[in-house]
Amino acid sequence: MAEKPYSRQARNALDEIIVNRIQVLFPPSISDEWKKHASGYAIRWRAMMTSRGLAKNVKDKKSILLRKTIRMALPDVSDTQALLKDVHLLEAAVAYACGILSSDNRSGRLAGVVSEHFDALKRVQWVSPHFDPDGCCHWLKSRLVDIDYCCVGQSSSRSLPKQSDGHGKQSLPRGSSDLAAACD
DSSP, rough: OOOHHHHHHHHHHHHHHHHTTOOEEHHHHHHHHHHHHHOOOHHHHHHHHHHOOEEEEOOOOOOOOHHHHHHHHSHHHHHHHHHTTTTHHHHHHHHOEEEEEEEEHHHHHHHHHHHHHGGGGOOOEEEEEOOOHHHHHHHHHHHHHOOOEEOOOOOOOOOOOOOSSSSSOOOOOGGTOOOOOOOO
């Protein structure tokens, strides 16, 4: 049976995190997400990260202001619900000054819209291993553009991003980010 490219791209990104010794932050909200959606490979990967001291448990940092801004900036109820489902990734990225690695195109795009109303999101880089796999690996090899930590989101979504800077990364401002989930 042939390997699916989507799975291979995700595994390659996870492998780059280990090879480059990038610390991954796991607040309880992201740990819970991993428990629900992680593949067998992702479970083994996290165990390797933990054994090497690269998986860090940190506290959730909920932001009432960010949540209010999401509700204000996104008039469509389904968009609001979609982004609130992934708000824990944005909260971790803002609180711990990190990037995001994930596959959820819609949340990445919506976060870009919200960033026009929430300045701290403008510094968040949201990257997908599926849109530009080589660029994603380059982003990880370059240490997340001077970021030493990341959070990796688990998603059941299979939507793909539409835009990139050619290196697999995008900052959220200008509403142009379609990439998803890693945090510092």
